[in-house]
Amino acid sequence: MSVLASPKSHKDRDFTQVQVINRAASILRAIRISGGLTLSQLAREVGLARTTVYRIVSTLESEGLLTTQTPDGKIQLGIELIPLGAAVRTDVRRELRPYLEELSLTLDETVDLAILDKDHVLFLDQIVKLHRLHAVSGVGLEFPLHCTANGKALLSTFTYDEFRRVIPDRLQKFTPNTISTRDQLSSELETVRQEGIAYDREEHTQGICAVGAVVYAPTDTLVAISIPVPSVRFYGNEGKLASKLLQICQMINARYQP
Known part of the structure; x- marks a missing residue:
């Protein structure tokens, strides 16, 4: 049988x-x-x-x-991924720009939108507020992950293996405040994961600070929103900046997170 x-x-x-x-x-x-x-x-x-x-x-x-x-x-x-990537970036900018504009209007500060690009953070969009002192990052420019608020926010989503592959043992110092070792950065990322917010305290550019957080874009692409602020308007005000940023991120995630 x-x-x-x-x-x-x-x-x-x-x-x-x-x-x-x-x-x-x-x-x-x-x-x-x-x-x-x-x-x-x-x-x-x-x-x-x-x-x-x-x-x-x-x-x-x-x-x-x-x-x-x-x-x-x-x-x-x-x-074949090139046109797909371009379409994703266009969709992300179009869909999230109203949120960026609302955040910028609420705080009267510049707001950035960025995405992970291999081992850097790539700026996709920016709402600029023209104070006498203001921060301008430049759409289309790339910045390091380890010393920027949006970069750290994106890094906080990495697995242990992904983090070790992208981040070397020794890190380039841009200012006296730049984190210089992978272990130090790993420790800070634990705090980022717990609080949902990342900080750049004059770590990439002296005189410029920022808060950053990750959101789920409408295309399921992980992106980061950050608020770069001259240091004279940052210290003592970072709690308000972080709170308003997290509120906007919660609104975006409520709409788009899978």
Whole structure:
């Protein structure tokens, strides 16, 4: 008598499909953060068998989402992600600008919108308040993660392995206040996670401070909002800045967080 295997249920097939999507997302995320990995490095990073990673990478490459045709042989993001990334950034700016404008109007201060770009923070949008003393970061410019409020806010969402891969043991000092070691930064990020707010106390530029927090954008993209303020208007006022920022972030998350 033969025993026939029962066909997979719809539930089983759905679970398998979701699992594949999760694995593909993990692979894309690892490549984005690292800037490029070999197949073996990628398999270790995402905790999957090399053969499994190879199959997923091959499929993603056939769709132009990854490429293995690189000078150093490392797997990198493909050109089909470029228009997708541009669309995401456009949508994020358009959807969140009213919130930025409201926050800027409430505090009468400049407000920034930024996103993670490999091992830097990239500024996407800015509402500028033209005081005699004001902070202007520059849309399209990149800044370090370890010494900016929005950078620290984004870092607070990293896993331990992601954090260690992106942040070196020794960190570049820009001012006397800049955190200079990974261990010091890791300790501060614990506070950021608990309070939901990150601070830059003249750590990137002397005379400029900021508060920053992470929000979930309408495209499920993690972004950060920050309020850069000249130090003369920051100290003694940081509690109010943080409170107003968190209020706006809660409004955004209530609407968009999955």
